[in-house]
Amino acid sequence: MLHKNFKNIDKVTFGRGCFAQLEETVEPVRKLNNQYFVYIVDNYFKGKSLSNRLQNKPEDLIYYIDVDPHEPTTEQIDTLRDEILASKGLPSGVIGIGGGSIMDIAKALSLMLTNEGSSTLYQGLNLIKKEGVYHLGVPTISGTGAEVSMTAVLTGPQKKLGLKCDWTPFNQLLLDPELIASVPTDWWFYTGMDTYIHSIEAENGMYNNAFSLAFGEQSLQLCREVYLGDKAGRSAENDDKLMVASYMGGLSLSYSEVGVCHALSYGLSKILEYRHCYANCVAFQHLGDIYKKGHGEFMDMIKKHNIILPQNLSKDWSEETITAMAQVSYNLTHMWNHAFGLDWKSKIDLEYMKDLFRRM
Ligand code: NAD
Ligand code: ZN
Numbered sequence: 184m185l186h187k188n189f190k191n192i193d194k195v196t197f198g199r200g201c202f203a204q205l206e207e208t209v210e211p212v213r214k215l216n217n218q219y220f221v222y223i224v225d226n227y228f229k230g231k232s233l234s235n236r237l238q239n240k241p242e243d244l245i246y247y248i249d250v251d252p253h254e255p256t257t258e259q260i261d262t263l264r265d266e267i268l269a270s271k272g273l274p275s276g277v278i279g280i281g282g283g284s285i286m287d288i289a290k291a292l293s294l295m296l297t298n299e300g301s302s303t304l305y306q307g308l309n310l311i312k313k314e315g316v317y318h319l320g321v322p323t324i325s326g327t328g329a330e331v332s333m334t335a336v337l338t339g340p341q342k343k344l345g346l347k348c349d350w351t352p353f354n355q356l357l358l359d360p361e362l363i364a365s366v367p368t369d370w371w372f373y374t375g376m377d378t379y380i381h382s383i384e385a386e387n388g389m390y391n392n393a394f395s396l397a398f399g400e401q402s403l404q405l406c407r408e409v410y411l412g413d414k415a416g417r418s419a420e421n422d423d424k425l426m427v428a429s430y431m432g433g434l435s436l437s438y439s440e441v442g443v444c445h446a447l448s449y450g451l452s453k454i455l456e457y458r459h460c461y462a463n464c465v466a467f468q469h470l471g472d473i474y475k476k477g478h479g480e481f482m483d484m485i486k487k488h489n490i491i492l493p494q495n496l497s498k499d500w501s502e503e504t505i506t507a508m509a510q511v512s513y514n515l516t517h518m519w520n521h522a523f524g525l526d527w528k529s530k531i532d533l534e535y536m537k538d539l540f541r542r543m
Pocket of ligand 1: 284336
């Protein structure tokens with residue numbers, strides 16, 4: 184078996200209020216290229232106090248991006264790249280401030296500023312030809328692990344697939360738990376559950392190993408404290424923990440693999456445009472027979488936080504829709520390898536996957 188060899192984040196700052204250190208952190212980088220930074224900021228922060236704390240210089244470009252209409256697309260990245268290069272040339276770096284969507288946009292943009300042609304050409308592993316520009320991430324919602332992962336997931340005309348290579352991970356992270364306090368409670372739950380599910384799936388499959396497990400177990404423990412413990416719920420202390428859980432959950436899956444829930448979730452996202460973290464919750468509630476250990480706890484968390492997930496969705500899905508979603512899932516070979524072993528095709532088939540969608 185080929186053992187995974189991942190490029191990690193170069194530098195990480197963690198702590199309440201560390202966002203204030205942004206300027207001093209990027210100052211040495213400002214002398215590179217055309218000596219200005221591109222800020223990619225979640226539109227939620229436009230006009231909010233954070234927008235007055237960006238520490239930008241007059242020469243910097245700031246883009247506020249609304250991530251709600253759709254997950255990041257190849258077309259969106261190409262357009263942004265062309266516009267930036269045409270107006271000011273190559274920037275010193277890209278600073279992404281927002282959730283998983285903004286993390287992926289910042290990572291992809293950094294790569295596409297130096298690689299010619301459309302980002303669709305580079306969806307996959309190690310297809311990027313040149314190192315991107317410096318990029319710094321400031322997550323404002325925790326759970327996806329996009330802040331730490333080696334991929335920038337983009338939806339293109341053909342596929343939903345990441346730009347994945349050694350130059351994708353951020354050069355620097357500022358992890359400031361103060362920034363996640365304003366996340367709406369439903370997103371706080373769904374996105375937090377993404378990290379919980381990452382760790383459960385990473386532990387339950389053939390790629391599990393002591394390195395991944397150590398990150399996964401710590402992430403699960405933090406999730407339990409945040410969503411189930413005596414002091415569960417929204418608090419500064421729990422925001423600190425959730426931000427670390429997201430990071431560790433991301434590392435857990437990087438060094439192992441996700442499984443059945445994510446395979447189904449990709450089907451829901453690609454065909455019905457369900458958002459990643461919500462789709463995982465919709466699927467995971469029905470996977471008690473596959474993930475015995477995590478499922479009970481997940482259902483307890485749903486109950487404790489009065490989360491209502493939709494039921495009987497499949498009665499409104501046509502056979503074509505179910506087949507299309509199952510086909511998307513079926514093609515995620517690495518996830519099925521992990522969950523059921525390299526001989527998974529002798530154990531399960533497309534019909535089995537269709538039945539998993541029919542449970543929803
Ligand atoms: P998101 O970035 O899509 O944001 C969700 C919502 O929260 C948006 O409405 C946003 O405006 C809002 N928001 C963000 N921060 C906020 C704050 N501090 N206060 C109030 N509102 C805030 O959410 P997400 O769940 O973090 O990211 C989902 C995306 O991440 C998907 O596109 C998915 O494909 C991607 N993803 C990437 C990876 C990876 O490894 N690269 C892994 C998992 C998911
Ligand atoms: Zn996920």
